Amino acid sequence: MIFHSLDFIAFFLVTLAAYWALPLRAQNVLLVVASYLFYGWVHPWWPVLLFATTFVDYWSARRMTEGPPKGGPSQENTGTDSREGPALAGPQQSRRKAWLWISIVSNLGLLGFYKYFGFFAGNIAAAGAALGWHVPDVTLRVLLPAGISFYTFQSMSYTIDVYRGHAPARTRFIDIAAFVSFFPHLVAGPIMRATNLLPQVERPRQFSAAAARDATVLIVWGFFKKLVIADNVGVIANKVFALESPDFFVLWAGVFAFAIQIYADFSAYTDIARGVAKWYGFDLIRNFDHPYLATGPVDFWRRWNISLSTWFRDYVYIPLGGSRRGPWRNAANIMITFLVSGFWHGASWNYVIWGAYHGLLLVIARLVPRSAKREGGWLFRVAGMFALTSVGWLIFRETELNQLWRELRLSPVASTALGRDSGLYLFLLAGLYSVPLWVHDLWAEFGGPSLVGAVDAEEAEVHWPRVAMQAVMCGLMMAALLTLRSSSSLNFIYFAF
Amino acid sequence: MTGRVLSLAAILAGTLFLPLGLRAINGALPGAAVRDSYLPSVETPRPREPFDREAANAVREVQPQFVVIGDSMAGIRIDPLQLSRLTRTRVIGLYQQGSPVAYWYLAFKNLVVNNDLESVRGAIFFFRDDQLTTQVQVAPGSLDRVALDREPELDRLLAAERLGAFSGVHRAARVAYQFDRTRLWLEPLINRAPAGSPELLQAINTEVFALDKLRKFEAADLAAATDAALDLPASVERSLLPEIIRLAAQANIRTAFIRVQRRPTADGPPPQSAALKKYADDLKIYLIAHGAYYADDWGDPDEPLSLYADGDHLTADGRVRYTQRFAEKHAQFFQ
Numbered sequence: 124m125i126f127h128s129l130d131f132i133a134f135f136l137v138t139l140a141a142y143w144a145l146p147l148r149a150q151n152v153l154l155v156v157a158s159y160l161f162y163g164w165v166h167p168w169w170p171v172l173l174f175a176t177t178f179v180d181y182w183s184a185r186r187m188t189e190g191p192p193k194g195g196p197s198q199e200n201t202g203t204d205s206r207e208g209p210a211l212a213g214p215q216q217s218r219r220k221a222w223l224w225i226s227i228v229s230n231l232g233l234l235g236f237y238k239y240f241g242f243f244a245g246n247i248a249a250a251g252a253a254l255g256w257h258v259p260d261v262t263l264r265v266l267l268p269a270g271i272s273f274y275t276f277q278s279m280s281y282t283i284d285v286y287r288g289h290a291p292a293r294t295r296f297i298d299i300a301a302f303v304s305f306f307p308h309l310v311a312g313p314i315m316r317a318t319n320l321l322p323q324v325e326r327p328r329q330f331s332a333a334a335a336r337d338a339t340v341l342i343v344w345g346f347f348k349k350l351v352i353a354d355n356v357g358v359i360a361n362k363v364f365a366l367e368s369p370d371f372f373v374l375w376a377g378v379f380a381f382a383i384q385i386y387a388d389f390s391a392y393t394d395i396a397r398g399v400a401k402w403y404g405f406d407l408i409r410n411f412d413h414p415y416l417a418t419g420p421v422d423f424w425r426r427w428n429i430s431l432s433t434w435f436r437d438y439v440y441i442p443l444g445g446s447r448r449g450p451w452r453n454a455a456n457i458m459i460t461f462l463v464s465g466f467w468h469g470a471s472w473n474y475v476i477w478g479a480y481h482g483l484l485l486v487i488a489r490l491v492p493r494s495a496k497r498e499g500g501w502l503f504r505v506a507g508m509f510a511l512t513s514v515g516w517l518i519f520r521e522t523e524l525n526q527l528w529r530e531l532r533l534s535p536v537a538s539t540a541l542g543r544d545s546g547l548y549l550f551l552l553a554g555l556y557s558v559p560l561w562v563h564d565l566w567a568e569f570g571g572p573s574l575v576g577a578v579d580a581e582e583a584e585v586h587w588p589r590v591a592m593q594a595v596m597c598g599l600m601m602a603a604l605l606t607l608r609s610s611s612s613l614n615f616i617y618f619a620f
Numbered sequence: 621m622t623g624r625v626l627s628l629a630a631i632l633a634g635t636l637f638l639p640l641g642l643r644a645i646n647g648a649l650p651g652a653a654v655r656d657s658y659l660p661s662v663e664t665p666r667p668r669e670p671f672d673r674e675a676a677n678a679v680r681e682v683q684p685q686f687v688v689i690g691d692s693m694a695g696i697r698i699d700p701l702q703l704s705r706l707t708r709t710r711v712i713g714l715y716q717q718g719s720p721v722a723y724w725y726l727a728f729k730n731l732v733v734n735n736d737l738e739s740v741r742g743a744i745f746f747f748r749d750d751q752l753t754t755q756v757q758v759a760p761g762s763l764d765r766v767a768l769d770r771e772p773e774l775d776r777l778l779a780a781e782r783l784g785a786f787s788g789v790h791r792a793a794r795v796a797y798q799f800d801r802t803r804l805w806l807e808p809l810i811n812r813a814p815a816g817s818p819e820l821l822q823a824i825n826t827e828v829f830a831l832d833k834l835r836k837f838e839a840a841d842l843a844a845a846t847d848a849a850l851d852l853p854a855s856v857e858r859s860l861l862p863e864i865i866r867l868a869a870q871a872n873i874r875t876a877f878i879r880v881q882r883r884p885t886a887d888g889p890p891p892q893s894a895a896l897k898k899y900a901d902d903l904k905i906y907l908i909a910h911g912a913y914y915a916d917d918w919g920d921p922d923e924p925l926s927l928y929a930d931g932d933h934l935t936a937d938g939r940v941r942y943t944q945r946f947a948e949k950h951a952q953f954f955q
Binding site (some may be wrong): 129130133331332333335336339340343362365366367368370373526541542544545547548549551552554555556584585587590591593594595596597598599600601602605606607 | 631641807824834
């Protein structure tokens with residue numbers, strides 16, 4: 124089921140009404156049933172995979188923390204900070220590690236089978252052909268289940284946290300099932316940690332009108348970003364990337380449009396997810412913090428897809444040694460982390476190159492002296508980082524490597540007058556649609572009172588001027604949704620990952 | 621507590637009621653005369669082109685015995701005058717480039733079946749692959765010239781296809797907010813604003829994004845994209861095909877459905893997936909069972925690549941050869 128459908132709105136209203144009429148335990152059961160229904164709406168076999176992931180990780184975590192041998196440490200006192208797992212007796216530790224590996228292998232195996240099988244089979248066949256061997260190119264005709272990259276990572280983080288002693292293993296399967304399948308963020312994140320979301324699943328929740336109010340603003344803002352901004356500029360990007368030999372200016376106008384599209388699209392999903400979750404009494408983390416106002420690569424990754432970048436930081440970069448083992452090892456760790464992150468996005472070489480590109484930017488940024496980073500003024504640094512990010516988006520969007528190489532070598536000198544004018548037109552059109560996004564981000568960046576989302580949902584007094592402003596904004600956004608919604612309704616981009 | 625609930629109500633009220641201002645904006649702006657749509661379930665009142673009475677009169681004057689209906693696939697294959705000579709019958713072509721099945725249906729209904737024609741014996745529809753049962757959506761205004769004041773069958777079908785179980789909600793929203801009318805002037809305004817001149821927009825559409833500037837689709841991608849929709853039993857009842865057949869039977873008009881061959885490769889006919897082949901087989905069975913004549917050009921050795929100009933279109937010489945061969949091959953239909 125997709126958010127921008129009347130099916131979903133009906134589903135949301137019915138589920139919500141039932142949800143607040145039930146006690147906690149029944150609420151969690153309802154959430155699981157609703158989430159499986161949401162996920163299996165179009166493809167009824169997808170929930171089977173979701174259940175398999177949930178069951179394996181639930182069971183692995185339980186087995187990991189089963190009572191220690193006589194005289195061993197108790198389950199509750201099994202270490203907290205150690206990255207290598209709590210200090211346990213040899214056999215106990217081996218068993219924990221074995222169950223951790225069962226969880227990791229099953230999650231990555233599922234992901235690998237559905238997402239990467241074709242990629243590896245195709246590349247092995249191509250490599251074989253290059254060597255003169257005939258290797259059959261086996262193609263799986265199976266649809267990639269939406270959100271599989273997100274929920275396997277979220278579920279896996281639970282078993283890793285249990286292994287590390289950061290979270291206790293849960294005994295109630297329904298709570299783990301609700302944690303893994305919680306439908307608002309199931310398909311495109313944000314990826315929540317067990318330490319954050321599981322306690323929310325387990326504790327009693329109360330309906331809050333103030334939270335619902337701010338949730339509504341978030342949802343309307345999310346729909347506006349998706350249907351008015353992302354889908355309209357997405358049409359421009361799609362047209363440009365359908366060209367065989369685009370002009371330099373047309374190409375970069377298309378890249379600009381794609382930069383707006385992917386941010387508006389992905390952050391829209393997050394905002395709708397956060398808003399919907401709030402109506403159910405849950406708080407999901409912010410996934411974007413005005414990323415196009417970043418002043419450098421490190422700053423960018425603190426603001427873009429925060430839940431995924433912190434996941435890779437905590438479960439890949441830091442276990443590799445982070446920055447603790449010298450500058451060379453640190454550079455290698457950054458590159459490995461970003462290569463894996465790029466590959467996570469899709470089974471295609473352009474994503475790997477995109478990851479490598481961002482890894483390289485970060486490595487170079489670490490070499491630049493701190494004083495030099497502050498030169499040039501804020502606007503210059505923001506524009507510079509946006510330009511670097513846009514080069515990355517070209518790599519990300521262009522799946523044909525030959526075409527990518529040709530496009531990277533395009534020269535403005537070879538451009539025609541029509542190419543220049545067309546590029547300017549497309550750039551201005553994408554810019555026009557994205558004005559609300561820039562205004563919002565600049566407003567928030569410079570400390571304006573938040574008009575979208577909760578700042579003080581539980582404050583005793585209602586701040587009426589802000590509410591009035593929000594009501595007018597929601598009305599205007601709704602009017603724009605009705606009149607400017609793109610006739611080409613595109614899927615959320617991150618559904619593909 | 622009351623304040624919080626009121627603040628929530630204020631947000632919901634702003635979201636739902638402020639857009640009603642679109643009605644006032646629409647009313648205040650000068651514009652073309654607005655008429656009720658012939659598709660009231662999916663469109664609000666809007667300016668429309670009138671039904672083409674001249675075309676209807678012209679068809680009536682000719683009193684054709686056979687009509688050929690379709691988009692450029694038909695137009696680029698059949699020369700009606702040549703076919704008339706070859707079959708010794710009166711043949712006319714009702715062609716509209718890029719038209720959907722809904723256009724063919726309305727042209728057949730309003731220009732042929734309900735146009736006081738006494739001598740029509742047959743209607744021949746040309747289509748690509750799954751076009752007859754999957755192409756239901758229509759752009760606003762694209763059917764104006766062949767639509768009467770009310771088109772209830774098409775309206776019902778489009779409402780079911782486009783709006784699903786919630787067509788009533790959509791209809792209520794359209795009536796309440798009148799957003800279609802705002803969209804008619806606002807969207808072009810935004811799209812034109814950065815261009816400066818209409819010539820630039822024209823050049824962007826016809827030169828920068830011209831068909832021959834686009835990347836070639838890979839056959840595999842195309843097949844994968846289409847295969848999911850290739851389910852005749854599931855799609856036929858949601859299409860206009862049964863209505864076309866019913867109308868024809870009612871008017872005692874024979875129908876022929878010709879599946880055109882897509883552009884072949886140098887080595888032979890274009891590849892078609894197993895799903896497409898099954899769909900074509902099912903369609904053939906369905907049409908023959910309903911008394912229609914069916915022919916499939918796929919794999920016809922008389923349609924080599926040399927007959928094609930661009931895409932699935934034939935050359936001018938190819939059109940002459942195709943028409944001639946068509947008259948010979950399907951002579952029985954013209955008896």
